[in-house]
Amino acid sequence: MTRLTGKVAIVTGASRGIGAGIATAMAAEGATVIGCDVLGFSAPALAATEALDVTDEDAWAQVVAKVLERTGRLDVLVNNAGITSPESVHESRLEEWRRVVSVNQTGVFFGMRAAIPAMEAGGGGAIINISSICGAAAVPGIAAYHAAKGAVRTMTKNAAITYARQGIRANAILPGWIQTPMTAGQSADVNDRFLDATPLGRPGTPSDVAGAAVFLASDESAFITGVDLPVDGGYLAA
């Protein structure tokens, strides 16, 4: 279990769900993982955790400075922190729209902006942004979530081609319906609809997504940048 030995990784939204799965899997593969979350960490399974509101640019600067001070490098950034909101366009409130966009989209921008200089200084790095099947295909409602997750895909490609010559790779993972506290908080009929449309016929788990994140963080994917990797049980193929 040494596919990420020697690499230093920041994972946001790491206290639970997909982020916790990714952080745990990366640590198991030998990475030094700094788990960040605005929520508290219940079980300190990670070597290091930091309180981080991804919408706070000053907090980002501090977290990256702290990581550099402690480890001298930053190899991997996983922008996973995300929230959703059920509102459709006609009923949505600007305040709610801004809340979703600032976490899911501006948070990703802040994370990349904070990490890229450190990665450049270290000769390269891997950025993994968690988009969603909803960044590629539509479902009813969740207007702000759709917008932000689509933006994450194009922002990822933009960063990929802008920083390719600096050895920084940027890729997006598009999870399908994954069993997490976030989806547990959605209405049952929304979840049933996702599950019915998933060819494999089961929900995914955070560890399913973590398998993709480990691959994209490792040197095995050295020639992969600017791609969308769905982990969706076939949802987008149907």
Place this chain on the structure above:
Amino acid sequence: MRRLEGKVTIVTGATMGIGRAVAKAFAAEGAWVIAADIADQDRPGDQKIETRRLDVADEEAWASLAEEVMRRYGRVDVLVNAAGVIGYEPIHELTTAQWQRVLDVDQTGVYLGMRAVLPAMRERRAGSIINLSSAWGVVGGVGVAAYNAAKGAVGSMSRNAAVTYAREGIRVNAVVPGWIRTPLTDRQPADANERVIGATPAGHGGEPEDIAAGCVYLAGDDARFVTGTELVIDGGFLAV
């Protein structure tokens, strides 16, 4: 812990380039590899790789290969359809015979391969099929009319099989290489290669091992929730 321990894998086009790298990488991860190719093969020097002659466009050859693998191993866990040929002709210069030749290998060969192993995979309700498409299965290249067509078909055939066999535990994915250093690209005109590499944001081409690593990921349990996708390995070529 090896990631493909004991998985019985058929790899086509296994004598050179991407197919050869896939066979080696799978064996290194513990798989039993049946390395099939239309060309003669040297003894691989790896006891986990055995070689077989196979014309992927020959349905009877596929049937006898599948039968032999079942007899010897009792199952097929993974199929990697890597055999491919390219033709550079634009439509107005493309003969029917040239068109047919590219489709036979790149497209019908993939269909015949999937058809040959699906009974074994369905019986065990498990399996992973990986079909090699190309960046020219996603965007147009100048000329290469038949190759463009066949590689695009590989993407939609992979999604079709993924959706059709998902409930039977069989995953099907396509890998989409960009410019990779292989005997196929070595034979291309230098200016054609330079043009593609020049359009690759990474600033260099890939190696067969880059593709093999993607195939290892898709074949293994780490990708158990991944089906019907196209894994692009192209140094950013398609993101531009």
